[in-house]
Amino acid sequence: MKGKAKDRSSDRQIALELAPSLQPYIREFEIYESLLRKWQKSINLVAESTLDEIWTRHFADSAQIHERFPGIVNWVDLGSGAGFPGMALAICLKDHAGAKIHLIESDQRKAAFLRAVSRETGAVAEIHVGRIENELPPLADRVEGVTARALAPLPQLIEWSRDLLLKNVKAVFLKGEDWASELTDSSAADSLQLSTLQSRTHSTGRIIALARDFGA
Template sequence: MAKTFEQTAPAFLPADKATALALTPVSRETEQRLDRYVGLLGEWQAKTNLVAPSTLPHLWTRHISDSLQLPALALSARIWVDLGSGGGFPGVVLACALAETPGAVVHLIERNAKKAAFLREALRVTGAPGIVHLGDIGDIVDRITGPVDCVTARALAPLHQLIGFAEPLMRRGAKALFLKGQDVEAELTEATKYWKIESHLHSSRTGGQGWIVELDQVERRNGAGKAVGTQV
């Protein structure tokens, strides 16, 4: 017997949403956009693995609130590039949060066609300002023209590789904000083998052992190979 959507839909916890919005408050309009996004993600999750199933009950705190921390670290940023957007964290969440900001747009880069299709639909149903680019990060980054204020990524690659992806945009003045986990210190140590960096670490508001790595300038060390920015 086929299962109905109600039987297969993820069990999002209402209390988790309340906790998330207390940590990272948003306007009523942004909340409504995020609700539409979460509803769509629940429908697509049954056929496309967008997030780890074990995190679904705490989707709002684990994924949405985690993503909503970023705009406060780049208050003047209007043009964002999200590397490896996957299920839309932080890219779609950022687009929802910036929808009322004149001139804002989020470029979402994703190499998986099914996930890219989901991202396009998420932007459509939320009315959020974004552009989905299907392809490898290195190829797409080189094609993005015009100013970029901030580049970000979450759960994509080790830090030294992320810097390699972001470096062309940072040379044009973009700030980098990378969401990382408990191994951030080890990743920073590894990154200094390839890059001269000055980083600022921000502890995640959502608890746990999450961090945000803020980088304003990077410089490749002499002898460091181009492989540090290859596609994962």
């Protein structure tokens, strides 16, 4: 048990170095971690293999979006699941005036978990229960950024986000080692400006950012 506690402490310290924006909200993320471990026993929120790396694999991985795009304070997170990256953003932005993170999740049990985390941490999150194609369109004029992680291939993410992108909402997607092939397969991205950023938490991962016009 002592070894496990030490590993978790080291994981948290590494995460704070990778994503310093977590630092002011350590208590909130401790609450988040505790709730995640509790709910994980009854519903599958994250891969079991990542439970001892929650801070780096999930919290820091999500928070890096805020650090790379600090000017965006109103996001919609597609298929939020356990809340990554959306709930982490909602905690990091909880003291920012006017910030709001919309989390779309179709699973009622996961939505209940997200509500519990939001309530206990004071996150600036609003949970929308339903399918993306139904819940996303009404949010098009209320957000500046759309994000997702481990949800679907890039062409599908772009298809879901197309109306928002046409309004020059920025799309920021966390992708794993298959990111390059997904870009190759995505002719839908041809009419958009695209930027790829090295992930701070995964050596083979990238942050894929898309917009009609990054300068707007």
